[in-house]
Amino acid sequence: MIKRLLPSPLTDVALLLRWALLAVPVGLVGGSASALFLWALDWVTRTHATHPELIWGLPVGGVWVGWLYHRFGKGSERGNNLLMDEIHQPGGGVPARMAPLVLLGTLVTHLLGGSAGREGTAVQMGGSLAGLLARWFRVRPENQRLMLMSGIAAGFGAVFGTPLTGAIFAMEVLVMGRLNYEALIPVLVASLVGDVTCTAWGIHHTLYHLEVSPEAGLRAPLEWLLLAKVGLAAIAFGLMARFFAALTHSLQRGMAQLVSYPPLRPAVGGLVVIGLVYLLGTRDYLGLGVEANRAGGVSIVSSFETGGVTPWSWLWKTLFTLVTLGSGFKGGEVTPLFFIGSTLGHQLGLLFQEPVALFAALGFIAVFAGAANTPLACTIMGIELFGAHYSVYFGVACFVAYFFSGHSGIYSAQKIGVPKRPPEH
Known part of the structure; x- marks a missing residue:
């Protein structure tokens, strides 16, 4: 038997x-x-x-x-x-x-x-x-x-x-x-x-530098004040993810109502993007944004450096991306979300008087975790990209951001298996 x-x-x-x-x-x-x-x-x-x-x-x-x-x-x-x-x-x-x-x-x-x-x-x-x-x-x-x-x-x-x-x-x-x-x-x-x-095939990926002192050990010791600051930042990351997902879907619906013929929708979006470039006087928010296209420009890489972003870089990248993807252009949401998260994290690191590189890394993974509702994958991504030293902080940032991002996300076909909050009685 x-x-x-x-x-x-x-x-x-x-x-x-x-x-x-x-x-x-x-x-x-x-x-x-x-x-x-x-x-x-x-x-x-x-x-x-x-x-x-x-x-x-x-x-x-x-x-x-x-x-x-x-x-x-x-x-x-x-x-x-x-x-x-x-x-x-x-x-x-x-x-x-x-x-x-x-x-x-x-x-x-x-x-x-x-x-x-x-x-x-x-x-x-x-x-x-x-x-x-x-x-x-x-x-x-x-x-x-x-x-x-x-x-x-x-x-x-x-x-x-x-x-x-x-x-x-x-x-x-x-x-x-x-x-x-x-x-x-x-x-x-x-x-x-x-x-x-x-x-x-000879493809190389971008390396992100998150400084860890040689004597620090394999895992950073828990600092309760830093952990509290990470939790507060994660709430902001989750709300940012929620904001991005909701506006993306709203803009797509709005464009469908405004322009009935689908091929014309990107033309409207393209004109708006051009207007934004000349309104802001910068091209830093075009394209991928992994590396800057000019000396001193804002990018994901620069967000790991002190003074590498402006206070509103995260908002401008959000706006450029929403218009581009919401009007029907092709590409993904994830790298722009990395940009939005890392630049927002940079600003929160300055606010909390903590290393901006650490908070840029937290935002990098946590905003995506909230927008895609994939906290475990994004925690592992933090370890694969930045090393395991801050793994506890990565997990806290991703899971808290996931909780605060709501039940919507960038993928409308995603099903809800377990609600984030128990039903109210």
Whole structure:
């Protein structure tokens, strides 16, 4: 009886090999697609910096990309939400055309100066290619879900160089408050393979410097005053995430009501972005914002340095990104959220008289944790990007921000598994 209840080790090994056979190809194509995307993204970013006059083409480029999606997208414009819906309830599948469309659309957005990120592109490419592989291999429906989750993990892990985060993100983002451990091995394999593949193509990721003294040990000792300040900052990060998600959805609905023909919506957004550039007299809030396009400019990297941002940098980046993505340009929300969080954290570090680099790192991960409702993945991201020394503070920032961000998020297809607050009696 006991032998019948307990699977044999050979059965477990066979299952592990089957999952690996599903996930390794996904990781290879997802990592390669991310490498191609990051290489091309670097080129268009440098091209725009060299030719700033390209920003005048933003409305026209937006119309062209909008028309491509309108004419050929067939649901692809839903992006990450389409992937999540297919994992929740398989339906028409994820079209293979999503990968080239989102790649082209994101590159045009960045070439012309739109404020957008890269996570959405990598995840959609990974998921779209995973769906294509599932159809080629004639994978059973129950395993197609695992392959789509593996595609999300491969894209996310490869584009940021954070394989553990990519695996946990793919399990955590689908249902708020629950982890889908069914896909534990496939997403881990796919994310690791995707990251290794992307690196093998010669892609290098940005290094962020969070100073830790050599004698400090592996983990920072708990300082209760600092912990209290981190908790207060995390409330601000959570409210910022809530504000960003709510305004993004409101702007998308408003644009749909204002402009009935979808391809024309990015033209309106492009004109507003151009107006903002000349109103503020700076281009610091265009593009990714990882590194500044001028000496002394504001960027994610500069937010880790004293005096590297202005008091309202977080607000201006929020506005530029909301207009860009809310009007229909392509790209992700995550890197702009890193910018918003790190610059807001910088200001809170000054307010609390604490190291600005530490609070920039906290904001970097915590605003995203609240906006995506993925506190565990973002805690691991903090460790992968900045080291384990401040891991307790990373966890506090991400989990408190998650609690205060409400039940909305940047992904409308995300389901609520466990409410953040118990029902009122």
